[in-house]
Amino acid sequence: xxxxxxxxxxxxxxxxxxxxxxxxxxxxxxxxxxxxxxxxxxxxxxxxxxxxxxxxxxxxxxxxxxxxxxxxxxxxxxxxxxxxxxxxxxxxxxxxxxxxxxxxxxxxxxxxxxxxxxxxxxxxxxxxxxxxxxxxxxxxxxxxxxxxxxxxxxxxxxxxxxxxxxxxxxxxxxxxxxxxxxxxxxxxxxxxxxxxxxxxxxxxxxxxxxxxxxxxxxxxxxxxxxxxxxxxxxxxxxxxxxxxxxxxxxxxxxxxxxxxxxxxxxxxxxxxxxxxxxxxxxxxxxxxxxxxxxxxxxxxxxxxxxxxxxxxxxxxxxxxxxxxxxxxxxxxxxxxxxxxxxxxxxxxxxxxxxxxxxxxxxxxxxxxxxxxxxxxxxxxxxxxxxxxxxxxxxx
Amino acid sequence: xxxxxxxxxxxxxxxxxxxxxxxxxxxxxxxxxxxxxxxxxxxxxxxxxxxxxxxxxxxxxxxxxxxxxxxxxxxxxxxxxxx
Numbered sequence: 001x002x003x004x005x006x007x008x009x010x011x012x013x014x015x016x017x018x019x020x021x022x023x024x025x026x027x028x029x030x031x032x033x034x035x036x037x038x039x040x041x042x043x044x045x046x047x048x049x050x051x052x053x054x055x056x057x058x059x060x061x062x063x064x065x066x067x068x069x070x071x072x073x074x075x076x077x078x079x080x081x082x083x084x085x086x087x088x089x090x091x092x093x094x095x096x097x098x099x100x101x102x103x104x105x106x107x108x109x110x111x112x113x114x115x116x117x118x119x120x121x122x123x124x125x126x127x128x129x130x131x132x133x134x135x136x137x138x139x140x141x142x143x144x145x146x147x148x149x150x151x152x153x154x155x156x157x158x159x160x161x162x163x164x165x166x167x168x169x170x171x172x173x174x175x176x177x178x179x180x181x182x183x184x185x186x187x188x189x190x191x192x193x194x195x196x197x198x199x200x201x202x203x204x205x206x207x208x209x210x211x212x213x214x215x216x217x218x219x220x221x222x223x224x225x226x227x228x229x230x231x232x233x234x235x236x237x238x239x240x241x242x243x244x245x246x247x248x249x250x251x252x253x254x255x256x257x258x259x260x261x262x263x264x265x266x267x268x269x270x271x272x273x274x275x276x277x278x279x280x281x282x283x284x285x286x287x288x289x290x291x292x293x294x295x296x297x298x299x300x301x302x303x304x305x306x307x308x309x310x311x312x313x314x315x316x317x318x319x320x321x322x323x324x325x326x327x328x329x330x331x332x333x334x335x336x337x338x339x340x341x342x343x344x345x346x347x348x349x350x351x352x353x354x355x356x357x358x359x360x361x362x363x364x365x366x367x368x369x370x371x372x373x374x375x376x377x378x379x380x381x382x383x384x385x386x387x388x389x390x391x392x393x394x395x
Numbered sequence: 396x397x398x399x400x401x402x403x404x405x406x407x408x409x410x411x412x413x414x415x416x417x418x419x420x421x422x423x424x425x426x427x428x429x430x431x432x433x434x435x436x437x438x439x440x441x442x443x444x445x446x447x448x449x450x451x452x453x454x455x456x457x458x459x460x461x462x463x464x465x466x467x468x469x470x471x472x473x474x475x476x477x478x
Contacts, residue, residue: 001461019444023437026464030472038477063405070410073478076419077429081475083417084430088437133401316410317417321401 001025003160006170007236008107009149009229011096011157020092021161028085029164032382035078036310042074043306062300062308062324066316069309083317086137093157094139097150104149108232115240118231120147120224124245129269129322130222136318142200142223152201152229159203166385167203168354170237174264175204177353177361177387178295179211184365185348186291191215191259195285197248197278198222198266202230204295206239208262215259220246249277256287264295268326275326279338286394292340293391297379298349300327311379331390340392347390349378355385436471440464 002021004010011017043065051059051068059065069075097104129135131143138144138158144151159171167173182189192215196205199219209217217240221227224245231243246252248263249270261282267275282292300308308327315323335345351360377384402411412418418426447458 015444015448016441019441020437022444022460022464023440023468026461026468027433027436027472029465030468034476042478071421076425077475077478079417080419080426080429081433084433087430088433129401315403316406319401321403324403324405 001165003163003165003167003169003171005156005160007233008111009104009153009156009233009236011093012100012103013096017092017096020088024085024088024092024161025164027081027088028162031078031082031085032164032380035074035081036380036382039069039072039074039078040306040310042072043069047072047075048306059305061305062303062312062327065305065309066312079313079317082313083137086318089158089162090138090154092161093154097153097157100153101148101150104153104232107236108149108228111232111235114235114238116231116235117242118228119242119244120227121245122224124222124247126222126224127247127274129271129274133321134319135269136314136320142221142226145225147224147228149225149229149232151223151225152227152233155226156201156203156229156233163381166352166355166381166383170206171203172207173352173354174295174387175207176210177350178204178262178264178293178389179207180353180358180361181348181350181365181389182291182293183211184362189291191291193258194218194260194262195220195251195253195258197261197263197282198269199230199243200226202234202241202243204264205230205241206234206237208260209239209241216242218242218244218258220244220248220251222247249274249281251281251285253285255284256290258285259287259290261286261290261292262294265297267294267296268320268323270326271322272325272329275322275329275334276337279334283339283394288394290394291391292335292338292394293389294331295387295389296331297323297327298388299330300324301330303378335390335392338392340394344393344395345390346392347388350387350389352385352387436468439471440467443467 002025047068048058059068131141135141142151191212194208194215194217196219199205199221202219205219219241227243227245234241297311312324314320331347332345336342351364353361378386379388410417412423420426451458
């Protein structure tokens with residue numbers, strides 16, 4: 001199913017566009033559930049035994065699982081269809097975005113007086129990984145349409161098709177699940193100032209305002225267009241957020257000025273060097289007692305060879321060049337290098353609140369937190385998805 | 396829009412064709428053909444929704460289009476299952 005966006009910038013689609021979007025969501029469901037299962041069966045039945053015959057042992061890493069599967073018929077059909085389905089996601093929303101540019105600008109203008117702010121920095125040197133590659137095959141990447149609402153609209157509408165309903169009605173399931181988990185697990189923690197880094201259209205920013213309504217919420221991104229869209233989107237939803245164009249690895253904030261530094265699906269977009277700098281900056285701007293928290297893909301070290309490869313697929317075939325390099329790193333090491341003490345690091349898996357419900361989330365927050373990291377459903381956008389996160393306290 | 400391709404460090408160039416697109420099948424035409432079949436199925440589904448709209452109007456009964464789309468996709472793509 002395609003999610004219907006919950007604000008006035010949602011598409012006024014023609015019936016044919018709605019049908020195209022429905023088809024893309026449906027075919028992604030087939031690929032990510034059924035064909036993924038077929039590929040795992042082929043791996044167990046054919047690819048892994050062939051690898052074993054050649055090497056005298058099972059594939060042990062994501063890279064070896066990839067090597068074993070390359071050329072297998074189930075891998076070929078899964079991969080070719082997934083690439084095309086990804087292109088179809090963006091194609092299915094392109095016409096409506098192009099047609100509605102003026103209307104979007106008008107809607108944003110109507111909401112402009114609502115609480116919240118947008119501060120762009122025309123002098124910012126937008127990093128190459130944001131503009132010089134069509135990230136996840138999205139034409140024009142995050143800088144499409146410069147500082148107009150175009151890139152944000154493509155991303156928001158595309159995500160509504162892409163997510164198949166698994167990212168929540170307001171595309172905020174990750175933010176909701178993570179922020180509610182933190183509130184449940186650390187009930188005495190009451191952040192006053194929260195920073196979201198790499199926020200794109202702010203879909204996983206807004207839940208923090210819902211969970212901690214008294215906190216000041218600031219969200220940054222390097223790309224101006226999605227940020228302008230995020231600001232309009234937040235205002236339309238009555239959420240007071242300050243959006244500022246800025247790179248997460250070079251924060252224009254004072255030392256010790258935030259209680260939470262958060263990101264979702266962001267660290268894997270950065271080069272190793274940028275990522276390390278980004279965590280250094282998070283440590284710097286956190287107050288004592290503050291929390292750095294990242295929702296991300298689970299690390300390869302905690303997954304089997306096939307499961308690790310399944311997630312790393314995007315790195316090779318979905319224009320996510322840093323995805324595998326990120327997943328090969330250990331979150332605990334990243335935090336330690338940024339200055340956090342070993343004992344202040346934690347990682348966890350949260351059941352999607354939209355799929356499993358609030359009680360499951362509460363149980364996870366209060367129960368055995370390590371369980372589930374290695375499960376197939378962790379980090380995989382398919383039926384029964386669970387979200388992986390890690391964090392560290394600055395003490 | 397790339398000056399030089401962004402790739403994972405360990406990605407062999409054999410994974411991509413000479414225009415930088417991923418390649419999977421021994422015959423590169425097959426990669427394109429899969430995309431054509433998917434586009435074609437999508438356009439057939441668009442026509443199907445037009446028919447559903449007419450039928451809904453005639454009968455006054457709404458149809459669960461997501462469910463019908465799933466049946467359609469499962470039926471059309473059945474031959475590629477369990478490859």
